[in-house]
Amino acid sequence: MEDNFAIRIENITKIYKGSAEPALRNISLAVPQNEIFGLLGPNGAGKTTTINILCGFLKFNSGEVYINNLSVEKDLNKIKRIVGLVPQDIALYNTLSAWENLRFIGNMYGLKGNKLKARINECLNMLGLEKSRNRQIKTYSGGMKRRINLIAGILHEPKILFLDEPTVGIDVQSRKVILDYLHELNKKGTTIIYTSHYLEEAENLCSSIAIIDNGEIITQGNPGEMIESEEEYTDLESIFIHLTGRSLRDN
Amino acid sequence: MLRFSTSVYKEILILIRDKAGIAILFIMPMVLVFVMTLIQDSTFRKLEETSLMVLFLDEDQDSLGMAVENGLMNSGFINIKKTYEGKLLDRETIIQLVTKGKYQIGIIIPASATGTIRNKAEYLIEQAFSDVDSITEEENLQFEPAKVILYFDPVIKYSFRKSVRITLEKFIYGIESKITFDIFTDEISRYIPSDNNLKFDPTGSIIIEERYIKDKYNEMVPNSVQHNIPAWTVFAMFFIIIPLTGNIIKERESGSILRLKLMPGSDLIVMSAKILVYLLVCFIQFVLMLLVGIVFLPMLGLPVLELGPHILALIIIAIATALSATGYGIMLGTIATTHEQAASFGSVSIIILAAIGGIWVPIFIMPDIMQKISIISPLNWGLEGFYSIFLRGGGIRDILPYAGLLVGFCILTMFLAFQYQRFHKKF
Ligand SMILES: Nc1ncnc2c1ncn2[C@@H]1O[C@H](COP(=O)(O)OP(=O)(O)OP(=O)(O)O)[C@@H](O)[C@H]1O
Numbered sequence: 001m002e003d004n005f006a007i008r009i010e011n012i013t014k015i016y017k018g019s020a021e022p023a024l025r026n027i028s029l030a031v032p033q034n035e036i037f038g039l040l041g042p043n044g045a046g047k048t049t050t051i052n053i054l055c056g057f058l059k060f061n062s063g064e065v066y067i068n069n070l071s072v073e074k075d076l077n078k079i080k081r082i083v084g085l086v087p088q089d090i091a092l093y094n095t096l097s098a099w100e101n102l103r104f105i106g107n108m109y110g111l112k113g114n115k116l117k118a119r120i121n122e123c124l125n126m127l128g129l130e131k132s133r134n135r136q137i138k139t140y141s142g143g144m145k146r147r148i149n150l151i152a153g154i155l156h157e158p159k160i161l162f163l164d165e166p167t168v169g170i171d172v173q174s175r176k177v178i179l180d181y182l183h184e185l186n187k188k189g190t191t192i193i194y195t196s197h198y199l200e201e202a203e204n205l206c207s208s209i210a211i212i213d214n215g216e217i218i219t220q221g222n223p224g225e226m227i228e229s230e231e232e233y234t235d236l237e238s239i240f241i242h243l244t245g246r247s248l249r250d251n
Numbered sequence: 252m253l254r255f256s257t258s259v260y261k262e263i264l265i266l267i268r269d270k271a272g273i274a275i276l277f278i279m280p281m282v283l284v285f286v287m288t289l290i291q292d293s294t295f296r297k298l299e300e301t302s303l304m305v306l307f308l309d310e311d312q313d314s315l316g317m318a319v320e321n322g323l324m325n326s327g328f329i330n331i332k333k334t335y336e337g338k339l340l341d342r343e344t345i346i347q348l349v350t351k352g353k354y355q356i357g358i359i360i361p362a363s364a365t366g367t368i369r370n371k372a373e374y375l376i377e378q379a380f381s382d383v384d385s386i387t388e389e390e391n392l393q394f395e396p397a398k399v400i401l402y403f404d405p406v407i408k409y410s411f412r413k414s415v416r417i418t419l420e421k422f423i424y425g426i427e428s429k430i431t432f433d434i435f436t437d438e439i440s441r442y443i444p445s446d447n448n449l450k451f452d453p454t455g456s457i458i459i460e461e462r463y464i465k466d467k468y469n470e471m472v473p474n475s476v477q478h479n480i481p482a483w484t485v486f487a488m489f490f491i492i493i494p495l496t497g498n499i500i501k502e503r504e505s506g507s508i509l510r511l512k513l514m515p516g517s518d519l520i521v522m523s524a525k526i527l528v529y530l531l532v533c534f535i536q537f538v539l540m541l542l543v544g545i546v547f548l549p550m551l552g553l554p555v556l557e558l559g560p561h562i563l564a565l566i567i568i569a570i571a572t573a574l575s576a577t578g579y580g581i582m583l584g585t586i587a588t589t590h591e592q593a594a595s596f597g598s599v600s601i602i603i604l605a606a607i608g609g610i611w612v613p614i615f616i617m618p619d620i621m622q623k624i625s626i627i628s629p630l631n632w633g634l635e636g637f638y639s640i641f642l643r644g645g646g647i648r649d650i651l652p653y654a655g656l657l658v659g660f661c662i663l664t665m666f667l668a669f670q671y672q673r674f675h676k677k678f
Pocket residue numbers: 016017019023041042043044045046047048049050088197
């Protein structure tokens with residue numbers, strides 16, 4: 001057992017109840033500590049399913065999953081203390097303000113008082129939301145919601161952070177703020193596992209990636225090295241199209 | 252403790268920002284109890300207290316017509332009307348007005364009415380005093396009864412029709428007896444001359460008095476307030492399931508539940524906070540309903556709600572009812588997949604359970620089979636619990652069986668919700 005893997009997935013197969021096709025087919029992945037790892041794939045590839053399994057929300061049919069060498073099936077409570085999640089959907093209480101949401105989440109992680117206040121303010125400042133902290137979430141724009149959703153996942157300073165499409169549907173400014181912040185977090189020692197179908201974004205951000213399609217990992221490695229590996233690859237997108245084909249997914 | 256209190260605070264914030272939810276929780280039940288009590292009060296009260304305009308045509312112009320007219324006028328619950336647009340009523344107009352629904356009741360006393368009574372009485376008395384031999388077959392005439400006609404608008408309820416009819420019959424029998432009596436005394440005085448004539452005494456020798464079973468501590472009288480406040484309080488308490496299931500489903504749909512699940516050991520804390528807050532809501536509803544009964548309804552001239560001497564029993568049954576409503580809501584919220592499902596199934600099931608449980612119609616007038624079924628409704632347990640306090644002056648020992656059932660129901664529903672959650676591992 002090597003110690004320096006943040007996550008290790010071994011031969012996971014997941015078949016949702018009632019569906020004939022497996023959502024994940026015998027996938028294996030290993031992400032070392034301190035990486036920014038991109039799990040890339042078209043719609044319906046199995047990205048969210050993978051994240052949900054990593055967080056212990058979903059049972060799986062076979063295989064093993066470790067986070068910091070802790071088994072997701074056995075040590076979920078220990079794992080919960082070190083991971084953070086930014087879900088694909090905006091998982092916040094719409095009628096509470098940003099401040100109320102974050103205070104609730106902070107309290108639930110045992111943070112309180114001035115320390116919590118300072119932490120919330122710090123995060124709001126970093127992501128440019130300090131002026132809107134008392135507005136209810138339902139009045140936020142899409143980009144603001146993405147940013148507050150991110151803060152909610154990192155308030156307790158997790159060692160390993162899962163982000164499920166954190167930049168979907170937002171403008172260049174919001175995207176840049178979020179990506180810069182992720183870089184910042186990574187520099188401070190947070191391992192980041194993030195999913196996306198924005199390949200350019202992943203090319204710039206990630207130190208390693210895996211491409212998943214139809215529940216299978218079709219390639220993984222360092223994005224730069226992958227592009228150089230074949231003559232015809234000019235960027236991640238060309239690799240992606242080459243490997244996954246042009247047909248529509250999720251039909 | 253921090254995590255619990257912050258969860259409670261969060262639930263309270265969510266609740267008070269949900270205006271529609273607040274309306275369902277607090278305003279609707281108060282309006283409901285107000286309206287239902289006022290409506291039922293007028294039917295619970297003696298009929299004399301509501302008045303109704305009745306078209307009246309007296310073709311008789313004799314004792315019966317006069318007696319009925321006076322009787323109706325003095326009854327207090329009926330005002331009679333003998334003209335329409337300045338003209339005296341006739342049969343045709345009465346039929347038209349009632350058919351069109353302008354008036355609900357028309358009464359016609361036919362021309363020969365008093366005469367018929369008198370003729371028949373005279374004939375019978377004559378028969379009684381004459382020699383038996385002189386009665387011949389031909390003389391034993393059949394009297395064609397005079398027809399007093401009643402027209403009713405179909406919207407008039409059967410029970411009301413019946414009471415108008417009974418009132419009329421009372422006057423008719425009264426006048427019939429009086430006439431018979433008068434003729435009889437006349438006849439007698441022909442045989443036994445006397446100075447002091449017998450007087451007809453119209454007041455009955457038998458009257459009816461209503462009494463209620465009371466124990467020596469309890470002087471409560473059943474009235475619409477004592478009946479309605481508990482019924483609609485139980486109903487309102489169960490309606491918390493609408494906002495509660497909405498809350499649970501929203502948390503699940505928004506994905507907030509994912510976040511909660513990723514916090515160590517938070518499921519239970521968040522769920523217990525929800526339970527506590529909704530119990531509190533139920534309790535506030537309960538207090539508001541009592542206030543309606545104690546303060547607002549009396550302002551409208553209704554009787555004051557009497558709580559009776561067993562306040563602790565009252566609190567226990569209120570909490571037990573609140574618990575079972577909350578449990579039911581949590582189960583529905585866990586099992587239902589969409590808001591629509593939860594809201595429609597939730598409200599329909601509550602209405603059915605309320606109907607079965609005797610909230611709308613008292614159990615004792617239900618058919619046998621329904622009476623047996625009614626005991627499966629948790630609303631019935633709550634209602635019976637409250638009734639044993641409000642109507643029978645019961646104490647803790649009397650409500651314990653009901654409270655036990657309610658708490659048992661709460662435990663059962665929460666257990667089912669928990670099992671379902673575990674089995675389906677959905678979020
Ligand atoms: N609860 C579920 N029940 C049945 N099938 C499901 C369920 N959730 C996902 N799936 C199926 O599993 C497959 C993988 O879905 P998943 O959500 O992991 O895709 P994804 O890569 O996150 O897609 P997207 O980019 O659209 O978010 C899809 O075919 C999807 O239809």
